Amino acid sequence: MGRWIRYSPGRIQLTNRSGGNVQLDAHFMFVRETKTKILNFFCFVQLRRRWLGELGFPYWNPIRRRFSPDSPFFASGNVERELLAKQVALDLTEDEINHLQKFVETESRRISCPIVGCPERLKSLDHFEDHYNARHTASCSVCSRVYPTSRLLSIHISEAHDSFFQAKVARGYDMYECLVEGCGLKFKSYKARHQHLIDKHKFPSTFEFFKKTQLSKKRREKLQRQHVSRLKHEEDKEAASSDAMEVEDKASVDGLVSALSTLTTSDTTPSNVSFGRRHGRGLTFVPRSVHKEKRTESSSAPGPTN
Amino acid sequence: MADDGSASNRRDPIKSSVGNVAGQRRRQQAVTVAKERRELLVRAKRLCRVGTNGDVEDALVENEMMVDEEQPILEAQASKSVEELKSAVQYQGKGAMQKRVTALRELRRLLSKSEFPPVEAALRAGAIPLLVQCLSFGSPDEQLLESAWCLTNIAAGKPEETKALLPALPLLIAHLGEKSSAPVAEQCAWAIGNVAGEGEDLRNVLLSQGALPPLARMIFPDKGSTVRTAAWALSNLIKGPESKAAAQLVKIDGILDAILRHLKKTDEETATEIAWIIVYLSALSDIATSMLLKGGILQLLIDRLATSSSLQLLIPVLRSLGNFVAVDPKAVLTILIREQNTEESIIGVLAKCLRSEHRVLKKEAVWVLSNIAAGSIEHKRMIHSTEVMPLLLRILSTSPFDIRKEVAYVLGNLCVESAEGDRKPGIIQEHLVSIVSGGCLRGFIELVRSPDIEAARLGLQFIELVLRGMPNGEGPKLVEGEDGIDAMERFQFHENEELRVMANSLVDKYFGEDYGIDE
Numbered sequence: 126m127g128r129w130i131r132y133s134p135g136r137i138q139l140t141n142r143s144g145g146n147v148q149l150d151a152h153f154m155f156v157r158e159t160k161t162k163i164l165n166f167f168c169f170v171q172l173r174r175r176w177l178g179e180l181g182f183p184y185w186n187p188i189r190r191r192f193s194p195d196s197p198f199f200a201s202g203n204v205e206r207e208l209l210a211k212q213v214a215l216d217l218t219e220d221e222i223n224h225l226q227k228f229v230e231t232e233s234r235r236i237s238c239p240i241v242g243c244p245e246r247l248k249s250l251d252h253f254e255d256h257y258n259a260r261h262t263a264s265c266s267v268c269s270r271v272y273p274t275s276r277l278l279s280i281h282i283s284e285a286h287d288s289f290f291q292a293k294v295a296r297g298y299d300m301y302e303c304l305v306e307g308c309g310l311k312f313k314s315y316k317a318r319h320q321h322l323i324d325k326h327k328f329p330s331t332f333e334f335f336k337k338t339q340l341s342k343k344r345r346e347k348l349q350r351q352h353v354s355r356l357k358h359e360e361d362k363e364a365a366s367s368d369a370m371e372v373e374d375k376a377s378v379d380g381l382v383s384a385l386s387t388l389t390t391s392d393t394t395p396s397n398v399s400f401g402r403r404h405g406r407g408l409t410f411v412p413r414s415v416h417k418e419k420r421t422e423s424s425s426a427p428g429p430t431n
Numbered sequence: 432m433a434d435d436g437s438a439s440n441r442r443d444p445i446k447s448s449v450g451n452v453a454g455q456r457r458r459q460q461a462v463t464v465a466k467e468r469r470e471l472l473v474r475a476k477r478l479c480r481v482g483t484n485g486d487v488e489d490a491l492v493e494n495e496m497m498v499d500e501e502q503p504i505l506e507a508q509a510s511k512s513v514e515e516l517k518s519a520v521q522y523q524g525k526g527a528m529q530k531r532v533t534a535l536r537e538l539r540r541l542l543s544k545s546e547f548p549p550v551e552a553a554l555r556a557g558a559i560p561l562l563v564q565c566l567s568f569g570s571p572d573e574q575l576l577e578s579a580w581c582l583t584n585i586a587a588g589k590p591e592e593t594k595a596l597l598p599a600l601p602l603l604i605a606h607l608g609e610k611s612s613a614p615v616a617e618q619c620a621w622a623i624g625n626v627a628g629e630g631e632d633l634r635n636v637l638l639s640q641g642a643l644p645p646l647a648r649m650i651f652p653d654k655g656s657t658v659r660t661a662a663w664a665l666s667n668l669i670k671g672p673e674s675k676a677a678a679q680l681v682k683i684d685g686i687l688d689a690i691l692r693h694l695k696k697t698d699e700e701t702a703t704e705i706a707w708i709i710v711y712l713s714a715l716s717d718i719a720t721s722m723l724l725k726g727g728i729l730q731l732l733i734d735r736l737a738t739s740s741s742l743q744l745l746i747p748v749l750r751s752l753g754n755f756v757a758v759d760p761k762a763v764l765t766i767l768i769r770e771q772n773t774e775e776s777i778i779g780v781l782a783k784c785l786r787s788e789h790r791v792l793k794k795e796a797v798w799v800l801s802n803i804a805a806g807s808i809e810h811k812r813m814i815h816s817t818e819v820m821p822l823l824l825r826i827l828s829t830s831p832f833d834i835r836k837e838v839a840y841v842l843g844n845l846c847v848e849s850a851e852g853d854r855k856p857g858i859i860q861e862h863l864v865s866i867v868s869g870g871c872l873r874g875f876i877e878l879v880r881s882p883d884i885e886a887a888r889l890g891l892q893f894i895e896l897v898l899r900g901m902p903n904g905e906g907p908k909l910v911e912g913e914d915g916i917d918a919m920e921r922f923q924f925h926e927n928e929e930l931r932v933m934a935n936s937l938v939d940k941y942f943g944e945d946y947g948i949d950e
Contacts, residue, residue: 182936183929185892186856187805187844190798191757194714195672198798202746202791206707210628210667213587214580214621215543255790266883275881282882289924 201255276306284315285335304334505541506552512538513556520561528571535565535577542584550588554595558585566602572612579603579618586625593629600626600640607645617657620646624664634668638676643668647683650690650705654697662693662704666711674715681712681719687726694731699744702735706747713754720755724762729755729777733766736780742789749784749792752777753799760806767803767813777803778817785822793830797823797837804844808859811845815862820869827874832881839878839889842866846896858900867897872913879918884927891919891933898941907941916942 192198238245238256247253264270265278267286272278280302283290294300299311301318305326312318315335322328516534519527538558542548558581565578582603586593596603599622606619623642626633637643646668649661669676680686690712693705709728712719732752739745756763766777784796800819803810814820827838846863847856879890894915898906910916922934 182895182933183888183892184855185843185847185896187847187849189757189760189802189805190840191754192714193672194670194711199750199795202750202795205743205746209663211587211593211625212621212663213543213548214583214618278882279880283924287924287926289926293924 204255277304280304281335502547502549505547506549509538509541509549509552510556512541513553513558513561516561517557520564528574531565532571532573532577535562535574535581539577539580539584542581548584548588550585550592553581553585554592559595559598563599563602566599566606568605572615575606575611575615576618579606579615579622583618583622583625586622586629590629593626593633596622596626597636600637600642604637604640604642604645607642607649609645609648613655613657616649617660620649620657620661620664624660624667627664627667631673634670634676635673637668638679643676643679644683647680647686650693651685653692654701658693658697659701659704662701662708666704666707669708669711669715671711671715677712677715677719680708681716681722687719687722691723691726691728691731694728694735699739699741703741703744703747706735706744706751709751710747710754713751713758717758720758724755724759729762729766733777733780736783742792745784745787745789746791746795749795749799753795753802756799756802760803760810763803764807764809767810778813778819782817782819782822785819785826790831790834793826794834794837797826797834797841801837801840801844804841805849808848811859811862814841815845815865820866824866824869824871824874827871832883832886835874835878836883836886836889839875839886839893842871843889843893843896846900858896860900860902863896863900864902867901867909872897872909872915876910876913876915876918879915880921884930887922887927887930888933891930891937894919895933895937898937911942 238247238253245256247256264272265281265286267282270281272281284301290300294313297313299313301312301315303310303312303318303321303326305322308326310321312321319332319334322332323330512534516531516538519530519534522530538553542550542553562578562581565574570578582596582599586596603619603622607616607623611619623637623646627637627642643665646661646665650658650665652658665680669680671677690705690708693701694709697705709723709732712723729752732748732755735748736745736752739748763777781796781800784792787793787796800814800823804814823838823841827835827842830838846859846866848859849856875890875893877890878886879894881887881890894910897910900906901909916938919934919938922931925931925934
């Protein structure tokens with residue numbers, strides 16, 4: 126705990142974290158700086174209320190929101206339109222027209238979402254992608270990695286992007302949660318948690334919760350040099366901040382699938398995904414059943430569209 | 432087409448070919464579907480390549496083999512066809528025109544029968560200069576048509592293929608003129624539409640070459656497939672994100688009237704293209720926005736939303752409505768007051784969109800509501816007293832994340848007066864109480880827990896309203912009851928400073944040491 130500093134009565138001026146200045150009348154005031162709360166005021170309640178107002182809690186203020194046509198806000202609505210940005214003028218015989226019309230009718234046939242327990246039926250790959258991203262993934266707003274449940278995403282964020290998390294780790298707290306929901310155990314290091322997953326929950330030893338991105342050769346070399354010098358200073362660097370390059374391993378994914386088959390609650394894990402896949406506009410995997418549909422379609426409809 | 436001045440003994444072949452062409456024009460719809468299907472298959476193939484299991488990869492090999500077999504043949508044919516066109520163009524003797532048309536038609540056929548037309552081969556063989564030559568002034572319509580058709584399909588491919596049309600643009604634009612026959616003008620518009628759809632650079636080239644005015648004039652007639660094609664091309668041309676094309680369009684005499692007229696009366700496919708033009712105009716041109724509003728566009732948009740069930744049409748119409756609402760609340764108020772709560776009213780059509788199964792309609796309808804709710808107290812009352820409220824609350828607990836965020840905006844906006852100056856915005860207690868009792872608090876606390884910064888911020892802001900504004904000091908208890916304190920305390924170590932301060936200050940103020948004791 127930090128120490129208390131007594132301020133004599135009078136007016137003090139503080140700068141709040143958004144850069145504004147505040148003046149307060151203090152009859153008596155103790156100020157304490159701690160690691161968790163930067164500033165604690167021990168003073169009259171009335172003062173704290175005013176502090177709240179003057180330091181500018183961003184109160185809800187109704188404003189109209191306008192977006193430009195290419196804003197990501199409109200991305201889902203633009204999907205079909207983008208497909209029509211260019212149009213081919215096809216030369217079709219009567220037969221081909223018939224086939225095409227039949228296709229148009231069957232177009233309204235939908236594909237069931239392959240995720241177990243999900244009742245959704247989708248019209249096209251695009252729809253499936255939107256649906257999947259909306260319903261079955263959670264993506265990190267910092268690094269775009271995608272996770273199948275919000276819990277895992279939340280764990281990732283704490284472990285990968287939170288300096289306070291690292292601070293607590295450095296202080297020896299058990300911060301690394303077991304990934305299996307309901308287990309509840311926590312560990313002091315990424316490696317320890319990793320070992321627990323293997324020992325207790327039968328995860329494959331090649332499974333990595335946090336895969337580093339594949340860096341360019343230059344960057345890798347640079348990091349390698351930094352790593353070597355850093356090793357001289359500290360010993361217990363966690364794998365999360367080490368420079369280990371993990372290569373995608375299909376075997377580990379399969380093993381993960383079996384290990385996870387007992388895990389999930391409302392969200393379900395698709396059969397062939399690994400954690401931490403970045404997601405851009407295209408899907409990085411397409412479940413088998415979606416392809417099966419496409420294949421039977423293409424084999425049954427001869428003509429220019431095939 | 433019959434008055435193109437060609438010799439009478441050639442009239443029949445020309446007519447029949449025109450007949451074919453006109454018939455194929457009507458299959459535009461099929462074309463767009465074919466293109467869509469092609470995209471789906473192409474994407475499926477690309478995804479297969481990333482492939483995670485054996486039998487999918489086998490299927491890919493199969494497809495590739497099929498294409499591989501056909502492709503070289505097609506490419507060879509294309510090269511040959513271009514060669515023949517070359518000699519036909521050079522030939523000056525008797526029957527020259529027929530030779531050219533025949534060669535063009537052959538090339539056009541090759542370029543329009545499969546989903547992977549041999550564009551690259553044709554380009555390599557030097558098709559473009561020949562096609563440009565065939566576009567020269569005074570050429571017979573059929574020649575112009577076939578040439579423009581070839582160019583259309585070349586432009587429908589990869590970016591570099593589209594860019595290859597650059598030398599042809601001035602002529603294509605010229606043939607949009609009112610003296611051209613309708614099918615020719617339409618085919619040229621189609622080609623230009625493909626070029627405009629490629630990207631901003633090409634759009635700028637087209638604009639600087641004066642493509643906009645003649646294209647715009649093509650939508651003046653009441654109906655016809657030409658109107659539809661031209662409207663589509665026009666929407667590609669003005670889509671921005673720069674606003675200068677939209678600004679130029681507004682200045683054309685009579686264009687806004689034509690747009691309003693089509694929005695009101697025309698068939699759904701054409702109306703869809705017109706609606707996209709309106710989307711871009713309302714987003715990029717303030718002048719267009721105010722003039723269209725004066726012309727009564729809001730009611731026309733609402734009518735279309737009420738009567739149509741075509742998703743392709745509903746999306747741009749709804750978005751246009753949203754753009755107008757985002758800019759001019761007064762206009763909305765007039766409409767709201769005039770038509771209270773009927774199915775044709777603005778609230779009625781938005782409710783229809785909320786009930787839709789289509790995610791896009793739901794999301795954008797909620798966005799529109801959020802902007803209406805950001806208006807005056809009358810606006811808020813209008814929404815609050817209607818059927819949309821239970822719909823919104825249900826969406827808050829069931830829909831995908833991004834729609835829930837939009838609902839958060841609506842609900843919060845309904846509870847707060849728009850702020851004057853620096854004062855803290857006042858809470859509308861009646862609305863807050865009824866919304867909270869409708870069970871929205873859990874949804875907001877869910878947002879606080881989400882990893883999205885904007886959503887968490889909204890959640891915290893709403894919690895502040897509840898803590899401050901609920902009568903009899905009920906706020907803190909309600910928030911505690913939904914695990915709000917826990918959600919807020921998670922921010923103690925959050926890396927985002929603003930959220931940390933917000934959460935901490937709320938916890939300090941309302942759940943401090945004196946929580947539970949009268950303050």
